[in-house]
Amino acid sequence: MVIKLLKKSSKYILGLSGGPDSVFLFNYLLDNGFKNFVVCHVNYNFRKDSNQDLELVKKMCKKYEIEYFIKNIKQDYNNLKENFESWARTIRYDFFCEQFEKQKADAILIAHNLNDHIETYLMQKNNKKKVRYFGINSESYYKNKKILRPILSIKKSDIIKDLDEKNIGYIIDSTNSDLKYERNKLRFTLRENTFNKLIKEIDIKNEKILNYKLKIEDLIYSNVLNIDKFNDDNEWNEYLLFSFLERNQFSYFLYKTKKAIIREFLKQILSKKKLVEIKKGNLILMKDYELIRVVNSEELDTFEIENSNDKFFKKLLIENNIVNHENIVVTNNWKKYQSKLLVNDKFLSKIYRDKKINYLKRYKNILIFDKTKKILLNKINI
């Protein structure tokens, strides 16, 4: 696995924490003739014993003449607003990226193992959130920099066994046994003899996502999606709608909410209704006959002006040769007036319906009429 992902001609940044996984990877690299790497270590000073980790990292690097860089964090942890784990991750990855630039490296190496992969998958399953990849990917990007995880297929027990057999020292993180973290709770109940079954499950799911991804590239264009792209496969429908929304400013909202919200959207969109408007913040997911689109709620704001001195109002009347300003209403509120207003002796609603005028167009149409006669006085887009 290590050999497959890595190239002898490439330069790497290795995140070495001093824990068994990254110590294993460090030795694995050297044993397999990969010497073109530098080590990065972040000393968070979070635990009382964190200097031990730092000393081990220094000792290992000095022994094998590997260049190392340390980031020493001085932070008052009582005042930390975010969750420590995700804060620490950002600090760590940004530091790796900084060295990546300085060293003109090709990739960052992270020592996630098979247990981490499985744990991540099980957590994703528990959280029921829509994901782009199940488990951990052996190759990913952070701020456009390549991250490789060379020992992702190796079990924790094999790592420990190898280190113990070779008498290689490592540090056990004392916060890892802290059951307050969801991952640590899960880790406690994880059984390695279930891994093969779970790996197969993960692979099938990821393959499915990959197929969907390839299909989706051709389907999603601009900010409109045709309803005929949905089919009987619920999973596909959810994936398609999720991807579409993700590309149309909904990301923030989607990552925050549970998968069920996508199901709820789908139910409405795939219903018989010709018009669906779902408002989230300042965005509206709109089903407009056979098109799905995302619009800014401002675009669908309605207005109604009557007998006004307003410049816009006056201009419109002049443009439409309307001399008498009395009782004149200017509005885009088609929902309110379509079945009251007459256009060439037919109700506007009938014209809209017969011509299947899309709803966005209806919002854009400005209606000018005499309040008493209810006859449309201007030409509209139909």
Ligand SMILES: Nc1ncnc2c1ncn2[C@@H]1O[C@H](COP(=O)(O)OP(=O)(O)OP(=O)(O)O)[C@@H](O)[C@H]1O
């Ligand atoms: N303090 C550190 N200094 C350098 N590298 C580190 C440090 N902590 C973690 N790493 C790197 O990240 C790997 C994963 O660490 P760990 O499992 O603690 O993090 P995680 O929160 O599960 O995942 P992530 O790396 O995405 O944050 C380690 O094996 C090591 O390569």
